[in-house]
Amino acid sequence: MTEVKIVQVSEKDLPELIAISRETFADTFGKDNSPEDMAKFLDENYNEDKLGGKMATPGSFFSTLSQVLSMILGNFILK
Numbered sequence: 001m002t003e004v005k006i007v008q009v010s011e012k013d014l015p016e017l018i019a020i021s022r023e024t025f026a027d028t029f030g031k032d033n034s035p036e037d038m039a040k041f042l043d044e045n046y047n048e049d050k051l052g053g054k055m056a057t058p059g060s061f062f063s064t065l066s067q068v069l070s071m072i073l074g075n076f077i078l079k
Contacts, residue, residue: 009062014052017062022046 009017022042030038044050055062 006063009055009064011052011055013064014048014055017064018046018048018051020064021051 025046026038026042033041051062054060
């Protein structure tokens with residue numbers, strides 16, 4: 001059985017967090033939106049300024065689920 005870890009995300013992980021966030025959001029909601037609307041939403045909401053600002057908010061906890069092989073499986077945010 002593969003070990004799965006929950007890891008708090010740091011600023012150095014921001015590019016990877018943006019990538020997995022964009023991918024999971026598009027996979028979940030892409031079929032319900034036009035490609036243009038989806039691209040606009042992702043560009044406006046999943047970028048370094050937006051997610052970096054949310055990470056810097058006191059009390060925010062960004063984390064990822066990862067396998068021992070360091071492959072990110074998903075993410076979640078606690079407030």
